[in-house]
Structures are given as C-alpha cells and as structure tokens.
Amino acid sequence: xxxxxxxxxxxxxxxxxxxxxxxxxxxxxxxxxxxxxxxxxxxxxxxxxxxxxxxxxxxxxxxxxxxxxxxxxxxxxxxxxxxxxxxxxxxxxxxxxxxxxxxxxxxxxxxxxxxxxxxxxxxxxxxxxxxxxxxxxxxxxxxxxxxxxxxxxxxxxxxxxxxxxxxxxxxxxxxxxxxxxxxxxxxxxxxxxxxxxxxxxxxxxxxxxxxxxxxxxxxxxxxxxxxxxxxxxxxxxxxxxxxxxxxxxxxxxxxxxxxxxxxxxxxxxxx
Amino acid sequence: xxxxxxxxxxxxxxxxxxxxxxxxxxxxxxxxxxxxxxxxxxxxxxxxxxxxxxxxxxxxxxxxxxxxxxxxxxxxxxxxxxxxxxxxxxxxxxxxxxxxxxxxxxxxxxxxxxxxxxxxxxxxxxxxxxxxxxxxxxxxxxxxxxxxxxxxxxxxxxxxxxxxxxxxxxxxxxxxxxxxxxxxxxxxxxxxxxxxxxxxxxxxxxxxxxxxxxxxxxxxxxxxxxxxxxxxxxxxxxxxxxxxxxxxxxxxxxxxxxxxxxxxxxxxxxxxxxxx
Amino acid sequence: xxxxxxxxxxxxxxxxxxxxxxxxxxxxxxxxxxxxxxxxxxxxxxxxxxxxxxxxxxxxxxxxxxxxxxxxxxxxxxxxxxxxxxxxxxxxxxxxxxxxxxxxxxxxxxxxxxxxxxxxxxxxxxxxxxxxxxxxxxxxxxxxxxxxxxxxxxxxxxxxxxxxxxxxxxxxxxxxxxxxxxxxxxxxxxxxxxxxxxxxxxxxxxxxxxxxxxxxxxxxxxxxxxxxxxxxxxxxxxxxxxxxxxxxxxxxxxxxxx
Numbered sequence: 001x002x003x004x005x006x007x008x009x010x011x012x013x014x015x016x017x018x019x020x021x022x023x024x025x026x027x028x029x030x031x032x033x034x035x036x037x038x039x040x041x042x043x044x045x046x047x048x049x050x051x052x053x054x055x056x057x058x059x060x061x062x063x064x065x066x067x068x069x070x071x072x073x074x075x076x077x078x079x080x081x082x083x084x085x086x087x088x089x090x091x092x093x094x095x096x097x098x099x100x101x102x103x104x105x106x107x108x109x110x111x112x113x114x115x116x117x118x119x120x121x122x123x124x125x126x127x128x129x130x131x132x133x134x135x136x137x138x139x140x141x142x143x144x145x146x147x148x149x150x151x152x153x154x155x156x157x158x159x160x161x162x163x164x165x166x167x168x169x170x171x172x173x174x175x176x177x178x179x180x181x182x183x184x185x186x187x188x189x190x191x192x193x194x195x196x197x198x199x200x201x202x203x204x205x206x207x208x209x210x211x212x213x214x215x216x217x218x219x220x221x222x223x224x225x226x227x228x229x230x231x232x233x234x235x236x237x238x239x240x241x242x243x244x245x246x247x248x249x250x251x252x253x254x255x256x257x258x259x260x261x262x263x264x265x266x267x268x269x270x271x
Numbered sequence: 272x273x274x275x276x277x278x279x280x281x282x283x284x285x286x287x288x289x290x291x292x293x294x295x296x297x298x299x300x301x302x303x304x305x306x307x308x309x310x311x312x313x314x315x316x317x318x319x320x321x322x323x324x325x326x327x328x329x330x331x332x333x334x335x336x337x338x339x340x341x342x343x344x345x346x347x348x349x350x351x352x353x354x355x356x357x358x359x360x361x362x363x364x365x366x367x368x369x370x371x372x373x374x375x376x377x378x379x380x381x382x383x384x385x386x387x388x389x390x391x392x393x394x395x396x397x398x399x400x401x402x403x404x405x406x407x408x409x410x411x412x413x414x415x416x417x418x419x420x421x422x423x424x425x426x427x428x429x430x431x432x433x434x435x436x437x438x439x440x441x442x443x444x445x446x447x448x449x450x451x452x453x454x455x456x457x458x459x460x461x462x463x464x465x466x467x468x469x470x471x472x473x474x475x476x477x478x479x480x481x482x483x484x485x486x487x488x489x490x491x492x493x494x495x496x497x498x499x500x501x502x503x504x505x506x507x508x509x510x511x512x513x514x515x516x517x518x519x520x521x522x523x524x525x526x527x528x529x530x531x532x533x534x535x536x537x538x539x540x541x542x543x544x545x546x547x
Numbered sequence: 548x549x550x551x552x553x554x555x556x557x558x559x560x561x562x563x564x565x566x567x568x569x570x571x572x573x574x575x576x577x578x579x580x581x582x583x584x585x586x587x588x589x590x591x592x593x594x595x596x597x598x599x600x601x602x603x604x605x606x607x608x609x610x611x612x613x614x615x616x617x618x619x620x621x622x623x624x625x626x627x628x629x630x631x632x633x634x635x636x637x638x639x640x641x642x643x644x645x646x647x648x649x650x651x652x653x654x655x656x657x658x659x660x661x662x663x664x665x666x667x668x669x670x671x672x673x674x675x676x677x678x679x680x681x682x683x684x685x686x687x688x689x690x691x692x693x694x695x696x697x698x699x700x701x702x703x704x705x706x707x708x709x710x711x712x713x714x715x716x717x718x719x720x721x722x723x724x725x726x727x728x729x730x731x732x733x734x735x736x737x738x739x740x741x742x743x744x745x746x747x748x749x750x751x752x753x754x755x756x757x758x759x760x761x762x763x764x765x766x767x768x769x770x771x772x773x774x775x776x777x778x779x780x781x782x783x784x785x786x787x788x789x790x791x792x793x794x795x796x797x798x799x800x801x802x803x804x805x
Contacts, residue, residue, distance in 0.1 A: 042412060042441050056726050082730040090727040092748035102745065106732030137752075141310065151731060168438055170309040170467045171507035196441055199510075235536050236510045242540040248547065257513045264518065267547055322767050346769055354767040361760035364705075364768075366712050370678050373778035378769040383780040390778065408716070422768065 001032040003053060003071075003080075003159060003190075007062035010048060014060065022048045024214045026062075030207070032158060035185050036192040037201030039232070040211030046194050047085075049211065050161050053192075054080035066159070078107045081157030085164040087148030088141060096122075096139075096147055097132040103155045121150035124187075125180055142173050146180075153184065160184060161192040166200060178204055199234040202226075203255050226253035236260050273298040273321060273430065273461075277330035280316060289328070290316045292484040300429065303452070303462040305472035305492075308481035309505035314465050317481070318432045321463065322352035334430070350379065353423030357435040359407075359415035368394070368410075368418050369403045375426040386425075393424040397451055413444025420451060430461040437471060445471065469496070470509040473534035480504050492534070515539050523547075554610060554669070555676050561786065562604040562674045567683025569787040570671050576794050577667045580801070581660050590659055597666055606673045614669035615662060622658050629654030681707045682777050702772045709761070717754065724749045 010023040022045045030036055038046045051057040052064045055072035064071040066079055081103075084090065093099035100118045109117060119129050125146040131139070136147050152160065162181075166174045182204065185191045195201055201208065208225045210218035218229055226237065233241075240254040240263065249270075250263045273296070280291040291313050298304050306314045319325040320332045323339040334351055337344040353375075356362045365371030369390050376386040394400040397417040402410065407418055416436050423431055433452070437445045449471070452462055464472055472478060478495045480488040482504045488495045495501065496512050497519075515533050518524045524533070524542045533539040557563075562570070577596075584590050601611060615622075635649030671680065685704035693700055725733075728745045735742045 041443075051726070054730055056729060077730070078732060080730075082727075084723070084727045084730070087727070089753055090724055090745075090749050092745050102733075102741075103731035106734065106737075155732065168310075170505060172309060172505050174507075234510070236514065239511065239514075239536050239540055242536070243543060246540075246544055257510045257517070260510075260514055261517055264523065264543065264547070265521075268523065319763075324763055324767055346771070349767055349769045354764075356760065356764060358760060360716065361757045362764035363712065364709065364761070364765060366677050366708060370708075370778060374765075374770070375768040377775045377777055378771065380774055380776050383776060383778070386776065386778050426768065 001067050001158070003028075003030040004065040004068075005029070005052070005062070006065075008052065008059040008064060009061040010052065010057060010059050022214050023052075023059075026216050028209065028216060028219055030159075030190065030192065032190045033188075034190055034207050035181075035205045036190070036207045036209060037198075037205035038192065038194045038209045038211065039196060039198050039201055042196060044211040045214040046209075046211045047163055050082065050163060050192065050194055053159065053161060054082050056082075078155050079157060080159045080161065081152040081155050083149055083152045083160070083162045083165065085167055087152075087165075088144035091136045091144060091148060094135060095133050096136050099136050099147055100132075100151045100154050103151055107155060117154045117156065118150075121153040124153055124184060125150045126176065142169075142176075145169075145173075145177075149180070157189060159190045159192065161194070163194045164196070165193060166195065166197065174200065198232045202234065222255075223253055226255075272300055272335065273463075274333040275320070275330070276333075278317075278320065278327050278332060279329035280313075280320070280325060281328050288484075290484050291320075293330070294484075294486060296479065296486070296489070298430075298461060298463065300461055301456070301459055302477065303456050303464070303475040304477045304479060305464045305466065305475040306479045306481060307466055307469050307472060307506055309467055312481040312505075313484040314481050315434055318354070318434055318463060318465055321430070321432055322349045322354055324354075350426055351428055352430045352432060353426055353428035354432045354434065355416065355419045355423055355436050357438055359412065359419055362419055362422075363407045363415075366406060367403070368399065368405050368407050371407055371418060372422045372425050375422060379426065389425040389427070390421075393421040394418075396424055396454065397421045398447075411444070412440050413447055416440065416444070416448060417451065420448075424455075428460065430463060431455065432463045432465070434465045435467070438466070438468070449474065467506065469506050469512070473509075473512075480506065496534070509534070511536055511539055515542075518543075554614060554673055556606045556610055556673045558605050558674065560603055560605040560674065562600065562670065564784075564786065565674075565790060566781055566783050566787045567675050567679040568687055568781065569783070569790050570675060571680070571683050571687060572791065573794055574667050574671050576798060578664055581663045581667070584660065585656065590656075590663075593663055597663065597670075600670055601666075604670060604674050606670075610673055611666055611669045614672070615665055618661075618665055622661060625661060626654040626658045629657055677711045678708060679779060679781075681711075682779060682781060686781055699772055701775055705770070705772075713757070716757070717750075720753055721746065721750050724753075 005026050005028040008023060008026040009021065011019050011021045013019050026049065038049065040046045048057065052059055053066070053071060054077050058072050066076040069076050091099055093102065097118055100121055101114055104114055104117050118132065122129055122132070127143065127146055127150065136144060139147065165177055169177065178200070181191050181193070193201060193205070202222045202225070206221060208218065208220065208222055209216060210229065218225060226233065234255060236257060237254055240250050240260055241252050243250050244252055248267055250267065254260045254263060275294055275296040278291055278294040279289050281289040294317065306317065308314045316325065320327060320339065321334065323345045326340055332339045334348045337348055339345070339348060363371050364374045372390045372393055373386050376389050381389070391400065394403060397420050399414065399417050399421060402414065407415060410418065419436070437448055440448070452464070456462055464475060466472060473492050473496070475492060477490065478488065478492050479486060480495060480501070487504050488498060497516060502508060512534055515524065524546050533542050581593060584593055601608060630646045630650040631644065633647050633650030633653055635647035637645040637647050638651065639646070681704045684707065685700045688703065689700040691700070693703070724746050728742070733742045733745050
C-alpha cells in the first residue's frame with residue numbers, strides 16, 4: 001500500500017505563453033505506514049506536488065498511483081484526505097455536525113455510521129461532542145481549524161495530507177496539532193505534512209522530502225537528511241555543527257535544546 | 272512620543288472581558304519597540320489604537336500630544352503613524368506598485384510632482400524601485416511587504432507600526448525586512464513591531480509581552496528573555512535563546528555586565544568557543 | 548495573472564498617448580453612432596473606422612477579437628432571441644419554432660452593433676492603463692452634483708480601481724475554495740445545492756473579510772473620499788484637441804446631412 005510517483009512533470013498555464021514548469025521529473029514512493037514531511041522554500045513546488053496526490057492536478061508526464069490505482073480515479077479521492085492552508089476559511093455549514101459530515105456523506109456514508117464518524121473525528125482532534133449543534137462560525141480560530149481537520153478525518157483517509165498546517169499558529173496551537181497528528185498516525189493512517197519550517201518537521205517525521213525549484217533534491221529519513229544536507233537545518237543543528245567545525249567533539253545531528261545542552265555539558269566534564 | 276494611559280478596550284457585544292485591560296505604555300521617539308504575545312492576547316487591537324482606527328473605551332491614547340478621541344486630530348495622527356498589516360493581499364489598493372505607493376500621498380492631496388518624488392524615494396528605500404510598473408500581486412511575499420512598507424513611508428510618518436508582517440514569510444524575506452527596519456530606525460523613525468515570534472525582535476530596544484489583554488513584561492530584550500516564567504506567556508522562545516539561558520544559569524557561558532545574552536547562532540557560538 | 552476585460556497592451560502609438568478623457572468621449576460618440584447605424588453601408592463604414600483606428604494603435608487585431616470571447620454566449624443569445632421572437636415572414640415552421648426573415652435581419656443588426664461596441668471599447672482598454680481610465684472617468688464626472696446621492700467622483704474612481712484589482716483575486720480565491728471542497732468529495736453532479744453553497748459561503752465570507760481589511764488599510768492611509776490628487780496628472784495636449792475637433796465636425800455633419 002503506497003503512493004507511487006513516477007517521472008512526473010507538471011506545468012501551469014499549459015500551451016500558453018505563460019507556461020511555467022513547476023515540477024520536474026519527480027520520483028517518490030510514500031508507504032502507508034510513514035509520517036512524511038515535505039519541505040522546501042516558498043514556490044519550490046511542494047504545494048503543487050500534493051495536489052497531484054488526490055487527482056486535483058493531473059501530471060503532464062509520468063503517473064501518480066495511489067495503492068496501484070491512478071490518482072485521478074474518483075475512488076482514490078476518498079482515500080487521500082487533503083487539508084489546505086488556512087482550512088478554517090473553507091467552512092460553510094450551519095452546524096459543526098453538518099460541516100464534518102459533508103465529506104463522508106459526499107462519499108455515500110449515511111445514518112449511524114455517519115454520526116459515529118463525526119463524533120470519532122471530533123474526538124481525534126480533541127474537541128467536545130457537545131459542540132455538534134453549534135455554528136462553526138461561533139468557534140474560536142483555533143477550534144475552527146480543528147473542525148476543518150475533523151471534516152477531512154471523517155473521510156477516514158488512508159493518507160492524510162496537510163498543506164502548511166501551522167501557518168499563523170502560535171506555539172500552543174502547533175503543539176496541539178502535532179500531538180493530534182501523532183495520534184492519527186498511530187491509528188494507522190499515513191500523514192504527510194507540507195511545511196517550510198524544517199525545525200518542526202525533523203523531530204516528528206520518519207521521512208523528509210526536500211523540494212528545490214520544482215525538483216526533488218532529497219528523500220530519506222531525518223538522520224540521513226542530517227548526514228547529507230547542509231541547509232536548511234534547524235538553528236540548533238547549525239550551532240552544533242559550528243562547534244564541530246571548530247574541532248569540538250559533538251554530533252552533527254543534534255535537534256533539540258536538551259540534546260545540545262547535554263552535549264555541551266559533556267564536553268566540559270571531559271575536559 | 273506616544274503616551275497610552277489606562278487604556279481599556281472592550282467590544283460592546285462581549286463587555287464582560289475587556290480585550291485590553293488598563294494598559295500604560297510610553298514610546299519615545301526613535302525607539303524600536305516590539306509587542307509580542309500569543310494569538311488573541313490583544314496586541315493587534317492595541318496597535319490599531321495608535322492611529323485611531325480604534326478609539327479607547329476608557330483611558331487615553333496620545334500621539335505627540337494629540338488625543339485620538341478628538342475627531343479633528345484623526346487625519347494628522349494617521350499621517351504621523353503609518354501601519355503595515357499582516358496580509359499583503361488585502362492592503363494593496365493600486366494595480367501597479369507605484370500606484371499603490373502613491374495612494375497615501377494622493378489622499379494627502381499633494382502635488383503631482385511631490386507624489387512622484389515621494390513614490391520614487393520610498394521605493395528606493397525598500398529596494399523596490401525596479402518593480403515600479405509591476406502588478407503588486409505578481410511579487411513574492413517578501414517583496415509585497417516591502418511595497419507595503421514603501422506605501423507607508425511615502426506618507427513621511429514619524430512612527431511605523433508593523434503588525435505581524437512577517438508571519439507569512441520565509442527566513443530570507445524576514446532578513447530583508449529586518450534590514451529595512453534597521454535602516455528606518457537610523458533615519459529616526461520610531462518602529463513598533465508586533466509579532467508572535469520573539470525570534471524576530473531580539474534587536475529591538477524594548478520588548479512588551481502581552482497576555483490576555485495585559486502587559487506581562489516591558490523591558491530590554493535580554494531582561495525579558497532571561498525571565499524564567501516567560502514560556503508561560505505562550506510565546507515561542509527560540510531554541511538558541513533557550514539554550515543560552517540554560518548555559519548561562521549553569522555558569523557555562525558568561526554574559527559579562529556589558530554584554531548581552533547571545534541571541535543568534537553566531538553570538539552563542541563565539542561565546543561557547545571562548546568559555547569551553 | 549488573469550486578464551479579464553482590461554487587457555492593456557503597452558505601446559507608443561498616437562492612440563496610446565491620447566488623454567483618457569478624449570478616448571472616453573470618442574467611445575461614447577462611437578457608441579451613439581453604432582446604435583443609430585441601420586443600413587449595411589453604415590455598419591461597413593463603422594467597421595472601416597474600427598480597422599483604421601485599431602491599425603493606428605499598433606495593437607494586434609487578435610487582442611481585440613479575444614475581448615469578444617467572454618461575451619460570445621451573450622451575442623448568440625441576443626441573435627436567437629431576435630430570430631425566433633420577431634414577428635414577420637417565417638423562414639420555416641416546426642411546431643412553435645418559427646424563425647422569421649425580419650428576425651434574421653434585426654438579429655444580425657443588433658448583434659453586430661454589440662460586437663462593434665465591445666470592439667471600440669477594447670481599443671480604449673488596450674491602449675489605456677486601467678488607472679488612467681478611472682482617473683479619466685473621475686475627471687469627467689467631477690462636475691456632476693454627485694454629493695446629493697452621497698458619493699464623490701473620487702469614491703467612484705476608487706471603487707472602480709478596487710474592482711479591477713479585486714476581480715482576479717476573487718477568481719483565484721474561488722478556485723482555491725473549489726479545490727478544498729473537491730478534496731472533501733464535493734461534486735457538482737450530485738447535490739448541486741450543497742456543492743454550490745460549499746463554495747459560495749466561504750467565498751462570500753472571505754470577500755467580506757478582505758473588504759473589511761482593505762477598508763482599514765485605506766483608512767489608515769488617510770483615505771477620506773474627499774478631494775485627492777493623482778500620481779498621473781491628466782493633461783490635454785494638441786492631439787487631444789484635434790481629435791475632439793474632428794469628432795465634433797463628424798457629429799455636426801451627421802446631424803445636418805441626415
């Protein structure tokens with residue numbers, strides 16, 4: 001079970017003077033048990049790439065297969081849940097219940113099964129079932145974002161993709177989101193996060209994909225990433241690498257403050 | 272100077288909890304002051320009082336002695352205090368860069384010649400003169416904010432409020448913006464910088480930390496950043512600062528009386544090399 | 548970037564250099580002629596004028612033809628309405644469908660008039676920057692007593708340039724929301740009402756939000772809707788007066804000859 005991307009090219013404004021190549025020869029496999037981070041600068045093509053995963057965009061060359069079926073096939077769309085940036089801006093229903101039920105009912109889920117899915121999704125994002133009758137527009141910004149996420153989770157996607165989910169969030173919101181995503185991943189869904197903040201991704205994911213100017217320049221585990229890539233890396237990593245290049249014996253894959261602190265303490269005790 | 276006395280602001284519909292609760296702040300001319308706090312702490316509401324977009328429910332806000340409550344002061348206050356907002360998408364009025372920068376001076380009913388001089392000068396200052404004829408929507412996020420800053424500069428303000436202007440930008444554009452801020456400060460413009468990321472503001476003269484409509488800290492960056500209870504305010508503390516704090520507490524790095532807590536990667540690295 | 552109806556093509560022709568007010572007046576006069584044109588000869592004369600002016604502008608003819616495309620459905624509709632609903636001698640009759648010869652003639656006439664109207668307007672938009680068109684309109688309507696209906700000529704001009712600026716944004720936004728809802732299984736084929744509201748409601752909300760933001764941004768930059776100046780000063784040059792004189796002579800000739 002996997003998403004397979006083979007020799008994919010994609011251009012905007014095809015066959016016009018404004019034609020611009022945004023993806024070039026992408027080859028990538030994402031297995032169902034993975035927690036993936038796709039990173040790269042703004043405009044590197046990462047947001048375009050994920051629109052190929054659920055068939056919103058169709059590649060010019062090559063193919064995108066989801067569990068061996070073409071991504072543009074209608075049946076794959078319910079397998080791949082895609083949550084856009086600022087998802088609270090897509091809410092439209094009178095009640096939270098209707099909002100979350102929208103996606104599953106579009107795929108033919110009805111009755112008790114539907115109700116159960118709505119409650120289950122609310123639970124997954126850490127919201128109380130009591131709010132189902134409330135208007136989503138009466139909620140706080142953070143709660144609206146979570147309702148939007150629940151609205152995608154209710155499809156029971158096997159692959160959950162989030163585009164820049166933390167943009168404009170403060171630290172509290174970020175922490176909550178990441179712990180929700182870890183929980184969702186543990187229920188067996190593949191989680192794919194697109195973010196330009198490498199600091200947030202490296203500690204949680206088990207695969208990193210780096211995009212640069214429409215090309216995929218790296219795909220592998222975080223430790224492989226830290227071994228091979230000099231930039232972008234988190235500031236803490238940069239600092240420790242700086243120490244290393246000055247001849248101090250510290251690792252080059254330090255990610256957390258705790259780890260860095262321990263390493264520096266270590267240097268002193270050895271002395 | 273800006274003088275805020277006992278400022279209370281509450282929405283009429285939800286009058287139980289004031290959005291801003293008895294704030295007292297003074298900002299001197301030429302200062303670079305940052306206002307930080309988590310989403311919903313009231314920081315954006317506060318700065319909208321500075322150019323009379325909002326009027327206090329109680330208390331007063333005075334700009335150079337001009338009270339924002341007085342209707343006749345409003346236009347000279349808005350000329351003195353320029354504002355740049357978070358979303359460049361919804362602050363452009365013109366269809367080209369120069370038209371947009373001209374919008375403010377046009378409202379001041381300046382002469383055609385004066386408008387052109389100011390537009391060119393403002394765009395020059397933010398390094399966007401070559402993009403004069405461009406559609407602002409075709410620019411990158413960082414370039415858009417530079418144009419937005421130019422739009423305010425063209426009004427020759429004494430104070431500039433930057434409200435979360437880099438929250439949608441990458442690190443490189445962030446750097447460009449902080450260079451522009453330094454340049455503006457050198458030209459004597461007072462900067463009021465609002466953000467939820469403390470990382471952006473370590474260069475400021477003073478940090479005001481807000482939480483739930485009140486002021487938690489109002490001090491020099493190094494003093495605020497060494498505050499042990501700072502994380503409780505919900506602010507994201509840069510890992511480098513957190514590490515520096517811990518090392519300092521253990522006495523591993525020494526921040527002598529005349530030296531600040533190292534905020535950047537480079538500074539901390541230098542300190543570490545010296546101490547180890 | 549989208550370009551819907553304001554397709555400015557930079558250039559250096561005589562037409563480009565005319566004051567927008569001259570061009571606006573010329574289009575107005577042209578539309579009066581167009582709507583009075585009935586005979587074949589008159590329509591051909593107008594076509595001739597278009598070809599000559601378009602040639603002087605130096606803009607490729609295909610640009611003008613492209614400006615007709617968004618309106619093509621309207622033209623077809625207009626033509627068939629006349630064809631089928633005009634009274635007269637039927638061409639053929641099938642049930643209640645009976646196109647008439649009179650309908651065919653008026654249909655062709657009216658549709659041709661509208662096509663010319665768009666073509667002449669597109670000369671204006673192709674050779675004049677949107678901001679110039681709006682300031683031209685502002686200057687033309689400034690003497691009108693608009694204050695009695697509670698707006699100023701500046702308000703109207705600002706409103707026009709804001710619309711030009713925001714229509715592409717609106718389309719981009721609609722596209723974005725549509726993608727988001729399609730990802731949630733939205734399909735216009737089943738449950739059209741709900742699908743429609745899933746795009747329309749967020750679109751209206753975001754437009755409202757943008758409108759509020761832009762209002763705040765404008766106020767903070769001292770917009771008051773009263774007298775304001777402009778980056779581009781409009782100036783009538785000799786060429787403008789000559790063109791206006793030419794137009795006046797044509798109007799006078801027309802009035803006295805017919």
